[in-house]
Amino acid sequence: MKPMKSRGVARVCALLGATALVAVSAMPVWAADPSLDTSKAVQQSFHPVPDFSALVKKVMPAVVSVDVKLRVDQTADQVSGHQDQNGLPPGFPQIPGFPPGFPFTFGQPQQPQAVEAKGSGFIINSNGTIVTNNHVVKDEKTVTVTLSDGDNFPAKVIGTDPKTDLAVLKINAGKPLPYVELGDSKDLEPGQWVIAMGNPFGLGNTVTAGIISALGRNIGDGPYDRFIQTDAPINEGNSGGPLLNQKGQVIGVNTAILSPSGGSVGIGFAIPSDMIKRVVTQLIAHGKVTRGFLGVSAQMISPQIAQAMKLPMANPNADGALIAAVAPNSPAEKAGLKQGDVIIAVNGQKVTNPGDLASDIANIDPNHTADISYIRDGQKKDVSVAVEKMPANPSASFEQNGSNGQQTASHGALGLTLAPLTATLRSQLNLPTDATGVVIVGVKQGSLADEAGLQQGDLLVGVGATDVSSPDQAVAAIKAARKSGAGAVALRIVRQGQALFVGITLNGNNTAGH
Secondary structure, eight states: OOOOOOOOOOOOOOOOOHHHHHHOOOOOHHHHOGGGOOHHHHHTOSOSSOOOHHHHHHHGGGEEEEEEEEEEOOOHHHHTTSOOTTSSOTTOOOOTTSOTTTTOOOSSOOOOEEEEEEEEEEEEETTTEEEEOHHHHTTEEEEEEEOTTSOEEEOEEEEEETTTTEEEEEOOOSSOOOOOOBOOGGGOOTTOEEEEEEOGGGOOSEEEEEEEEEEEEOOSSSTTOOEEEEOSOOOTTOTTOEEEOTTSOEEEEEEEEOOSSSSOSSOEEEEEHHHHHHHHHHHHHHSSOOOEEOOEEEEOOOHHHHHHTTOOOSSGGGSOEEEEEEOTTSHHHHHTOOTTOEEEEETTEEOOSHHHHHHHHHTSOTTSEEEEEEEETTEEEEEEEEOEEOOSSGGGGGOOOSOOOOOOOEEOTTSEEEEEOOHHHHHHTTOOTTOOSEEEEEEOTTSHHHHHTOOTTOEEEEETTEEOSSHHHHHHHHHHHHHTTOSEEEEEEEETTEEEEEEEEOOTTOOOOO
C-alpha cells in the first residue's frame, strides 16, 4: 500500500447564545419520524443488538486461513533512512496479515530468509476457488489453506490484480466445499450492520461485528479506491477475509486498517463486492484483468478552478472530473475531448470525481462504446467513445509534443519567477525532449501562487485554454485573464509527469505584478 499522510484531528466547538436559542425552532429528526424509534423493541428484547450466531454457524465453514511462505530479498541497508521506529515508512498504514515492520529488517544486513505471513480468504465455489488479497500472497513461495475444520491443503495462485489488491487461489479438497455468495455492494448504506470474519493474529476463525461507517473511501491505496469503511474490528491476519451483510452474503473483502498502533481503532476498509465480481471473474478466466482506456488525466475541481473556467459552482468538489490532459491518438482525442472539459457522466452514471471516472472506464470492456456527458464552455455535450484496451504503461501516453521556447526569463508577479525550458532544465526535470512550456523557478512565499500550491520545478504549459512556450507568452496570457475581469485564472502545469490545473484567485489588493 502507498504511504498515507497523517491527518490532524479538528476540534469543533459550538457557542450558543440565549437569543439564538429563542429564535431557533426545529424538530429533531428522531421525533419527526416515529418509525425510527426502536426503543420499544429494545425494551421488549434481552438482545438490544442483532444475534448473528445462526449466520456465523452457516458461513464460517466457507472462511479459510491462508498461510504463505515467502522469501525476503530486501536487507536493512537497502531501506535505511526510510523507516520509523517500527520499521515502516513514516505514515505507512498497517496491513492486516503482516507483522509490524514487514518486510523491512533491522540492524546489520541479513541474508535472504524464509518468512511466513498469515491472512484470510473465503471459498466462492464448491470446487475450492478462494478469494483473498493480493498483498497476502504477493511474492509467495508456497501457499497453504486451512479450512475451519482444521484440514489444510496446498493452494495454487490462479491470478492476482495488484491495482485492486485481489487474488484468486485454488485448492483440491477431493470433495465439494461449502461456499459463500457475493452480494451487491451498490445497495449498501452507512449505518447497516456488517460482520467481519477471518484469522486475526493467527488465532483462527474469529468473527466481529459493526456497522458501515462510510462508502466510496479513497485512501490512496490504488487507482480504483472505493473502499467500504467499517468499525467492525479488523486486525492483522484479517486481510482477505469476508465482510458480510445480515443475509450472509459477502459485500466486501477486508483489506486495510488505519491505526497508529497496528491494532483496530474502528477504522477498517474493505473492497466492495461489485468490484470483486468483475475482477475475480477475469482472474479465473484469464489469470489477469483487462481494463478499458479512455486516455485522459483527470483531477478534482477546486472553487478557484470552477470560477476561472466558468464551471458550475454549486458543489465544485463533487461536480465531475476535470480533464487536465488528453493522450495523443487516444480514444478521448479521437472523440474530440479536450483539456478543460468536465466529464459528468459515463453511460448514464454520474461522475462526481476522478475516482468515479477511472473506475467507470476501467469497467468497460475494450472495443465497447462509452457514452460520455461533459461540460465545455458552460454547455452540456454528449459523445460516444470507442474504449480501447489499457496499455501496460498508461502514463507514458501523456508525453507532451511541441518545440522548445527560447525567450528570456520573466518575473511573474503572482509571485512566480518563470524561465524558458532549456536543455539543462529539461534534463534536471527529467522531461521528454519534445516537451514545451516554461519552468517555474521561483515561488514567492505568501504570494497568490504559493497559496495556490504552485512549486518550484513545475512546468507551466498553459493559461486557461492558451498554450504557452515562453515566459512572455505566459505573462501576457495572465494579464489578459486579469484584464477580462475574471476573478480567477487556471494555470495548466505538469508536475512529476502528471498534468494538473491549478486555480489562482486574482486578488485585486495584491500589489505583485505579472
